[in-house]
Amino acid sequence: MNYFIIPNDKNLNIYEDNLIIPLDNFSIGFDTYFTIEEIESISKEKEVSIVINKFLHKKDLEKINKIKDKLNNIKYIFIEDLSLINLLNKEKIVLSSSHIITNYESINYFYDLGIKNIVVSNELTKEELLEIKEKTKSNIFYVLIGRNTLMYSKRKLLSSYYEHKSVLGPLLKEIEESVSKKHLIIKEENSGTCIFDKNIFSANYMMSEINTFNFIINLNNMTNEEKEIILKHYKEENLSDYINVENYFTKNKIIYKVGGDK
């Protein structure tokens, strides 16, 4: 099994495994971004992958067109926006559409189209993941550890709220849904807002069963203490002995028809 780490700082020498680093201005939801110049420089020394996870509007696409030739030394490019499929080298592309890849037929269709690297959703059960493992030929990536992104909006949800209240406030906050008492992290950036689960997701307990997958360790939105523990134990099945983690959806099928057929 291969491990890919998404760091939350620029001190890349401390990481032993493959790295995925977010491209500045084209990514959202991370703590640290890397300019194209920085990425070019890093990729001369070390094999890295990058992430471009924003939806690309007209101007973004024009800018990507201008820098795409600088991505030749990159190992993998993790993408959200499907426009990049016909713009970048397909062999480098890892399709990483949030929450969207949920069944083996979709994965196989992308494979037929030349997209052979793909990130599967974190809202799948272990049984679903095992069936995907069995019925696909693709190079599957899976976020093994991380604070899952639950929502990505183009809106500036925090600064609009502060403006409404006529106050100033930070663009990273913890919020609590008032009924369920579920804790979430909300983070606003120039291009929009993301909401993350406050719980740290980890599927380490079943890693031996999905060991043909590439595992992504996302250290963003973690405290230094959490990061330290994860970096020490991320290859261990018993990570939960060291840090509180959550993996509800790997064990429970989700309801989508409330009250049955109406």
Place this chain on the structure above:
Amino acid sequence: MTEILAPAGDLERLKWALIYGADAVYIGGKEYSLRANSKNYTLEEIKEGVEFAHSLNKKVYVTVNILLHNEDLKNLDEYLIALDKIGIDAYIVSDMAVIKKIKELNLKPEIHISTQESSVNKGAVAFWKSLGASRVVLGRECSKEDILDIINNIDIEVEMFIHGAMCTSYSGRCVLSNYVTYRDSNRGGCSQVCRFLFNMDNETDFQICSKDLSMIDYIEELVDLKISSLKIEGRMRSLYYIATVVNAYKTVVTKALDRTLTKETIDYYKKVLNRLSNRENTPQFYNKEPGVNEQYYLGREEVSNQDFLGIVTGYENGYAYIEQRNNFKVGDTVEIFGPNLSPTKLKVETLINIDNIEVIDAKHPQEKLKLKVPFKVQKYDIIRVPIY
């Protein structure tokens, strides 16, 4: 031709939407459709809806737009084939597995890419076209600049939402419902957590709820841009809501096409739409980045609208046969409008009940009455509180 595309949560609403001027409706079956808690259609009902629509030379698109899990693949072929046999006009899809099946099975209906795919640029639209899609429903985050770039560069039908509720997130990129209420947003179970209240520090009023979308101020522009289809949101909305919104946009679009649209008409229909909805609306992303005025913060209660007074079921000898929906009485001024009737005010003078007795009010739910109307009305016309 600029298509008005309306939601239709059940057969009754399908008929009303089409009669009120929709050129096409989108509906969901019992399976594979977002809005799993909408009434939705059996295959027999879809068949009846398609036959009705085709008899009017109009179209029916069926949403097969959930993101499928492995278990959902089991009966997919059978369902897609059944829809093909019924003769639906298009599948609205978002999952690649559904596109794959439609192509493998060589099915006839067109493929429309759902807004769930958040297609916001020409490259994404070109990708869908390369897979055989004939139409893409654009992401609601598209600006005018984005839309122009797509239309000017890709030869494909473009559909965009013009009215109704908005997701706070990019469509399809939200699983808040999954994590907060354990209901799968991308398989039709969305519990609209974006409308919930959140605690932040010691405040309890944090909300991420978007106001609704309304493009009525830009209809002339959209018609000139040659957007193929203008879509109204709301498969769970009432018959009254659908008839009123469709009627408003059909009127405005028709006038825009024949160059007779005036500011007075737009202002009138804005009043109609604003009164109909209990939520505020804005053009959202079309003309600028949404900010403080495009969101709600107050956790507002939504109140039901009492404007819908009744429906006309027939007309004879100066009397409309009506069915009551909300209370009104002799002496009230009401307004009647319909597919072939511009909104016309009427002072209620005579109401007669089923026993042929004059009554002073219509106060019983769904009561059948006769209302004296000095102008010709017809079945499917609607009586409402007047809009000034």
